[in-house]
Amino acid sequence: MIYADHAATTKISHAAKEEMMRVMEESWGNPSSLHTPGQLAKEVLEEARRKIAACLNAAPSEIYFTSGGSEADNQALRSAAYWGAKKGKRHLVSTAIEHHAILHTLDQLKEEGFEVTLVGVDQNGVVSVEDICRAIRPDTALVSVMYANNEIGTIQPIAEIGRCCREHGVLFHTDAVQAAAHLAIDVERDAVDLLSLSGHKFYGPRGVGVLYARRGVPLRPLIAGGAQERSKRAGTENLPAIAGMAVALEDAAAKMPQETKRLAALRDKLEAGLSKLPHTRINGGKAPRLSGTLNVCFEGIEGESLLLLLDDRGIAASSGSACTSGSLDPSHVLLALGLPHEVAHGSLRLSLGAETTEEDVDIMLQEIPKVVSYLRSISPVWEELESGARPHLI
Amino acid sequence: MLYSEKVMDHFRNPRNLGKMEHPDGVGEVGNAKCGDIMKIYLKITDGVIEDVKFNTFGCGSAIASSSMATEMIKGKPIEEALTLTNRAVAEALDGLPPQKLHCSVLAEEAVKAAIDDYYQKQESQEKELADKPIEKV
Structure with a gap:
């Protein structure tokens, strides 16, 4: 099987798995307990916190463990909104291409009386620093811009946006879930106040994540209860997952320089091959992108059937078609690029990672064109496109 | 799994897939913007659907639904x-x-649109015949 869906989840690394087993075996105590087993567990917890802080150029006391990226995003937005509202700031700025963990939280906050400005992106999937700066108002409580996009991999100008927010005295959050292990994140250089990570995107376990909150940036707990995580996130810590995630992030950071080069070369080969198919568009291709991500639209076909047939041929990928998004509309990210609905339905995301080999890329380059051409051969839309009854859009 | 074995079977091995030369009725329903278009072709002899073909742009269940619908009407009288x-x-x-479920709705609509088209063609043919001046012997 060729796994080309690393942006959805990565297979846990051997080292992370071993660390989880070790923690379950040796450090099974409750880190809040004062006895020896409890304190041994507490040491593991704090060691994980130090490792993760070091990877982000943060202080350990600025790291909070959550159940994942979505919880971190929810808590970042809700905290900034809550404290902002206390000072009469009820305006939030974000972008049209954020993850649903951001967009749906913003929808909820809108219902609660906040005003939201969603800044659009250019056709390459990058937000402009000027547009973000212009959207900031005296009553803006928070700016939230993702580090890199999950669907098309485009990298956003985070450091510039961070500086602009700092100048305006506005809090800045970035959802860095897709960026970790691909880009060197530095909360100082990037002037970030709040940042979200998710363990399973960088070969750690699922169900665990990180919220970084700069010293002095007050968090508000989403889950009330005990005094864990400096009283900002109640509930006994998922210690095996936290320790596994820390090992995974450290490993990924160490391998990053060589691994990103390797992945970019594989991705470029894949892109060059698929670009040869007629009426095909590479999404985000002209922008700086995560090294392993390729998003492509094939005109005249629909993404879900493409995925299912690729799966039959042993290729696991994903799509932004309506059928796979669980709604009537195709991916909001592809629509934000200005792609027409009918083109966005035919999207395919291939995200490469640690196990991807050149042979995998060669097989994908053999199989994907076959499946695309079969689906085009049975598509009345393709027939009309080819006969001229319907104009080609890409 | 998202789909039943039956859906996957019809998706992987669609019955009656293809186009038809000189069909007696053609129905096309759906909208490319919404991600589904089905096109059904009918060959009708003596009120019976002698042959049927389809082409579909859409997801797995759209392809399977059109395949199943064509299988269910093949060889049947139009009324059925x-x-x-x-x-x-x-x-x-x-x-x-x-x-x-909307995929199965589209399949039903595509069949009905193709039969409608057949009736309309019949009517216009009959009208053409009726309008033709009778040649004097």
Whole structure:
């Protein structure tokens, strides 16, 4: 099987798995307990916190463990909104291409009386620093811009946006879930106040994540209860997952320089091959992108059937078609690029990672064109496109 | 799994797939913007659907629903084909996920649109015949 869906989840690394087993075996105590087993567990917890802080150029006391990226995003937005509202700031700025963990939280906050400005992106999937700066108002409580996009991999100008927010005295959050292990994140250089990570995107376990909150940036707990995580996130810590995630992030950071080069070369080969198919568009291709991500639209076909047939041929990928998004509309990210609905339905995301080999890329380059051409051969839309009854859009 | 074995079977091995030269009726329903278009071709002899073909742009369940619908009307009298319901298509596929039921609706509509087209063609042919001046012997 060729796994080309690393942006959805990565297979846990051997080292992370071993660390989880070790923690379950040796450090099974409750880190809040004062006895020896409890304190041994507490040491593991704090060691994980130090490792993760070091990877982000943060202080350990600025790291909070959550159940994942979505919880971190929810808590970042809700905290900034809550404290902002206390000072009469009820305006939030974000972008049209954020993850649903951001967009749906913003929808909820809108219902609660906040005003939201969603800044659009250019056709390459990058937000402009000027547009973000212009959207900031005296009553803006928070700016939230993702580090890199999950669907098309485009990298956003985070450091510039961070500086602009700092100048305006506005809090800045970035959802860095897709960026970790691909880009060197530095909360100082990037002037970030709040940042979200998710363990399973960088070969750690699922169900665990990180919220970084700069010293002095007050968090508000989403889950009330005990005094864990400096009283900002109640509930006994998922210690095996936290320790596994820390090992995974450290490993990924160490391998990053060589691994990103390797992945970019594989991705470029894949892109060059698929670009040869007629009426095909590479999404985000002209922008700086995560090294392993390729998003492509094939005109005249629909993404879900493409995925299912690729799966039959042993290729696991994903799509932004309506059928796979669980709604009537195709991916909001592809629509934000200005792609027409009918083109966005035919999207395919291939995200490469640690196990991807050149042979995998060669097989994908053999199989994907076959499946695309079969689906085009049975598509009345393709027939009309080819006969001229319907104009080609890409 | 998202889909039943039956859906996957019809998706992987669609019955009656293809186009038809000189069909007696053609029905096309759906909208590319929404991600589904089905096109059904009919060959009708003496009120019976002698042959049927389809082409579909859409997801797995759209392709499977059109395949199943064509199988259910092939060899049937037109009147019987007109009684085909989306529910019958979905049931024959051992069910569809709730968000995919519209695919079976499209399949029913495509069959009906093709039969409509056949009737319209018949009418215009009959009209043509009736309008033709009778040659004097």
